[in-house]
Amino acid sequence: MIKRSYLLTTVMGIPVRAHITLILLLPFLALQFMPLFGVARFFFSLLCAAGVFVCVALHELGHSWVAIRKGCRVHEIMLLPIGGVAKMINIPSRPKDEFLVAFAGPATSALLALLCHLIGMGFVLLGLPSLAMLFLILSYVNLLLFLFNLLPSFPMDGGRIFRAFMTPRIGRLRATALAARIGRIMAVAGGIFGLFHGNFILVLIAIFIYQAAGAEYRAVYAQQMSQDWFTIEPQADIYVSPPPYARHVAPVWKKWKNKTNAFFNDLFKNWQ
Ligand SMILES: [Zn+2]
Secondary structure, three states: OOOOEEEEEEEOOEEEEEEHHHHHHHHHHHHOOHHHOOOOHHHHHHHHHHHHHHHHHHHHHHHHHHHHHOOOOEEEEEEEOOEEEEEEOOOOOOHHHHHHHHHHHHHHHHHHHHHHHHHHHHHHHHOOHHHHHHHHHHHHHHHHHHHHHOOOOOOOHHHHHHHHHHHHHHOHHHHHHHHHHHHHHHHHHHHHHHHHOOOHHHHHHHHHHHHHHHHHHHHHHHHHHHOOOOOOOOOEEEEOOOOHHHHHOOOHHHHHHHHHHHHHHHHHHHHO
């Protein structure tokens, strides 16, 4: 029987797992980095793709580290082709704690961006171009993870930060609804953009974000409705932004358009 995920390591008592789809897709994801490397291309590209997911796991561990200190329990960290998820048994509902747990992820990514940049520059000075490129790409990826996660919408960390700020003003449920709506609007816009640029990874990410935004609202709604009768532990999955390897995907849409144009040009030439 094929297992659905594989245990990579355990950090702070939290199992870090890789989903089977990620393991199968990793060589294909590595292809996106191929044009950036010189000799030993595939080896470094594969290392780069794996490095991206190490950074995603560290981002999630950043959340988890603060969450554990705030009395939360983290069930596991799952790495998926479109990003990572820290599955938490409960999350803090006090706005200040929620802000700290949410901000810990982007803060980790910002630190990693700086660290990878310094290591990359070190390899430049040592005259090791492939290793320098590897760390400079990881620095860039972490910078994008940092910026993307600060978008004020679910399921990104910015959505939680936004809710932490808005809860004292308009209440937790309405703050969640607002952040979820922003998330859906951005997902639709991103999906349409991805479709027209032939960027299918972006389309997948958009569908994922659209669904996750709704799930967050439903979870808080159910929690509020049941509050008068019994207390349930709200389960929350904290997502990381998807890795931005989509940047290097060839614009399939344009290729398609050119092929179609060529076909019709030939057709008209034969008619004349
Ligand atoms: Zn995060």
